[in-house]
């Protein structure tokens with residue numbers, strides 16, 4: 001992928017790129033569906049979600065390592081054991097929207113603090129909006145209440161709470177592999193009908209995730225020959 005730009009900002013967010021892939025390839029995507037268990041009989045996998053059951057001969061996982069490990073417990077105990085052991089780190093973010101006229105902070109890409117009041121801020125100033133500015137504050141999970149997070153945001157942005165037009169919160173889950181978790185891919189690419197994708201195989205970045213997906217797709221194509 002070296003021929004592609006290393007840094008890119010989507011004007012309408014990265015979801016627009018994913019929506020395009022789905023549309024272009026006429027893919028069927030089911031939202032708000034939680035896979036609860038998977039079983040296998042005569043090489044046919046049965047996937048049970050909160051409401052539906054699906055059957056398939058080949059299956060790919062793109063969930064965090066512990067969820068994938070749990071779902072694989074009864075169908076591939078060897079892979080399950082490796083993945084269930086990978087630690088996770090949790091964080092949360094507060095997104096705030098402010099009217100442009102109510103904030104004097106000059107345009108920024110982000111902020112890295114000297115203390116631990118928050119982990120970082122990412123600003124939306126790279127994609128300017130005629131009326132509003134947006135900032136995402138990242139915090140360690142569970143360290144501050146929503147009220148305390150909003151207070152921190154107001155102090156950093158030098159605004160008052162009433163200047164916040166809208167805010168929302170998001171929880172994040174990221175793998176925290178240790179040295180013993182190196183070369184996971186070599187240890188789990190052992191089943192010709194099971195594919196494992198995600199940010200704990202080659203690295204955390206979206207590029208790493210895309211590279212892993214491309215490799216698993218190659219393995220899938222080879223298995224059809």
Ligand SMILES: Cc1cc2nc3c(=O)[nH]c(=O)nc-3n(C[C@H](O)[C@H](O)[C@H](O)COP(=O)(O)OP(=O)(O)OC[C@H]3O[C@@H](n4cnc5c(N)ncnc54)[C@H](O)[C@@H]3O)c2cc1C
Pocket residue numbers: 033034035036062063064067093138172173174197198199200204205206207209
């Ligand atoms: C705050 C933050 C900022 C980042 N910024 C950057 C950046 O600027 N550039 C960059 O390259 N990378 C960045 N990253 C890293 C990158 O975004 C992630 O590594 C990548 O998105 C992970 O993709 P994934 O598909 O492996 O996992 P996820 O995006 O976590 O997807 C896993 C999905 O599985 C779903 N799921 C879980 N359990 C089940 C179940 N039982 N049934 C069905 N679905 C389930 C979850 O709902 C989730 O949608 C950032 C990460 C964070 C947290």
